[in-house]
Amino acid sequence: MATLRPFRALRPQPDQAAAIAAVPYDVVNTAEARDLASGNPLSFLRVSRPELELPADTDPYADAVYAAAAANFARLRYAAPLVEEAMPSLYVYRLHMGMHEQTGVAACFSVDEYEHDVIRKHERTRKDKEDDRTRHILTLRAQTGPVLLTYPASGEIGEIVTHATSASPLFDFTAPDGITHTVWLVGPADRDALIDAFERIPLLYIADGHHRAASAVRARQALAGTAANSATGGSAAGTEPTAATPPASTPPASTPGTDPAGQTEADSFLAVAFPHDQMQVLPYHRVVKDLAGQTPAAFLAALSARADVSPGSETPAGKGEVSMYLDGRWHRLRLAPAPSDAPEADRLDVSLLHAQVLEPLLGIGDPQTDKRIDFVGGIRGPQALAALVDSGAAAVAFVMHPVSVEDLMRIADAGGI
Secondary structure, eight states: OOOEEOBOOEEEOGGGHHHHOOOOGGGSOHHHHHHHHTTOTTOTHHHHSGGGGSOTTOOTTSHHHHHHHHHHHHHHHHHTTEEEOSSOBOEEEEEEETTEEEEEEEEEEEHHHHHTTSEEOOOOOOHHHHHHHHHHHHHHTSOOSOEEEEEOOOHHHHHHHHHHTTSOOSEEEEOTTSOEEEEEEOOHHHHHHHHHHHTTOOOEEEEEOHHHHHHHHHHHHHHHHHHHHHHTTOOOTTOSOOTTOOOTTSOOTTSOOBOTTSOBGGGEEEEEEEEGGGOOOOOEEEEESOOTTOOHHHHHHHHHTTSEEEEOOSSOOSTTEEEEEETTEEEEEEOOOOOTTSOGGGGSHHHHHIIIIIHHHHOOOOTTTOTTEEEEEGGGOHHHHHHHHHHTSOSEEEEOOOOOHHHHHHHHHTTOO
């Protein structure tokens, strides 16, 4: 079963939602965040990426960055102002991009179910990114970005969601990138029906936001340690509230609530769950910063000796094909298929690319820790990868074909990556 928990959201007033709303913290770099927030003192990027207000050479993990996040969060709560929902509630959240639309349920989900694999994963996480978001949660005493979940589509849930969206929306705006965001506050009857219906969903899957979920687990562990130390007169480093605590007349965001079942806010993480048949998985591309001492011509020759390479376009035609940008030209790379008895994850294009190209020809070991490889979300398009190579920021780029949601769920079920 999947546990759905209503929560008292801290949210914008409807007329301020478009100004406050911002892209996820991890899809933009500091310069891009600075440009997006320019001229908008309410942008939530000032909380999720507060280094944009600090000198350009500031270490994004410096103490000053987290202090700025806390100060900006406190300022936003009272300048906007943000309002706290009167009652624990659920929300329906719809995204509309071009011809694609998906509608999900925003709620709090169980950390225990994450740890017991009722909420399944398919990615490894990087310690530095976990450290960052864990500290961000502990400093603000708030979770400021939702995890993206998917679940096996349910007609029962679909009917409840349809009924909830027949009311007037709480928020409805189109962001500068052209994506329309619509949010409904779920009424009490539909709220209870959704909680009941999700109890019949056997499994949830993280589609995106593995670092946010893992950081919520670590934050709970840290807060539990703080409570234990406080009971014995001690304290835990790095978990104390900052000086930006709101005035005592309003409960600060760092004050944990406890429900009648004994669950605290730290036992949950914020997420939006979408049915699997509405999900659109975008590709996740690779760029490598250098050619391991080879010239472009030498690398292309070595690659051609091992694989089917030909002039090509910027978009792969389908599974098993990769578009490669090297030295100002696009190439078509056909990957050799994995053996039929190979694990499901080993048959993915990203696994084949690593085994056949990245590791043997470019010396990329563990992509989780190797600083020579980077990843670019598919929403940016192939042109962004070509620009990185043309600028010298990368030596070669690989445009991937997206995996399917069904692939993601099967691999997560098998405990794969």
